[in-house]
Amino acid sequence: MYNLFMTRNTVKGVYLLIIEITNQLIIIIRGTRYKLEPGYYIYVGSAWGPGGLRSRIARHIKKDKKIHWHIDKVTSKPFSLVKTICFLPGAPSYYESRIARTLSMKLDFIPRFGSTDRRGDISHLFICRTYSKCLETVRSLEKTIKHPIISITVH
Secondary structure, X not given: OXXXXXXXXXXXXXXXXXXXXXXXXXXXXXOEEEEEOOEEEEEEEEEOOOOHHHHHHHHHHOOOOOOOOOOHHHHOOOOEEEEEXXXXXXXXXXXXXXXXXXXXXXXXXXXXXXXXXXXXXXXXXXXXXXXXXXXXXXXXHHHHHOXXXXXXXXX
16 A cells, blocks of 8 residues: 655655645735635645655645645635545656646636746636535546556545
8 A cells, every 4th residue: 555654755756735725715826816716726846855744745735834835725624625636646747737738627716826937827726616526526537547546545
C-alpha cells in the first residue's frame, strides 16, 4: 500500500484537493477580486519541491501558514476544509495542465486562479457545488488521463 505520509517520502507528482467552503469568501490577489460561494471546489496542483507530495499536501491542510500560493488564501480560512486529497504519485508535471484542461471542459471555474505560473491554463480552481459531483469528476479523470489516482478522505 502506498503511504503518502511516510516520514521520508519525497515522491513528486500532481494532486487535487476537494475543498468545502461553508461561507462566501472574497479574496484579492494582485488586484484581482475572486468571489467564492459556499460549496465544493477542486484545486489542481503539483509538488516538485524537495518535500514532494507529502510536504505540499501537509502544508495545504494546515490553517496557520505563510500565504504563498493562491490556494493558501482559501485553505487558511476557518470556513474552508480540505475534505479529500487525490494524488498521482510520479505523474509528470505536464499532467497538472492536462488535468486542468480536462476539468475546464466539465466544470465551471474561477478564471486564472492558481494558474499564473502556467500561462496556457485558464484556471486551477473548479466549482463542483456538491461533494458527490467532485468525487464523480475525479473518478472520471482516471479514465481520461490514464493514470491511477489515489484518494484519501481527510474529513
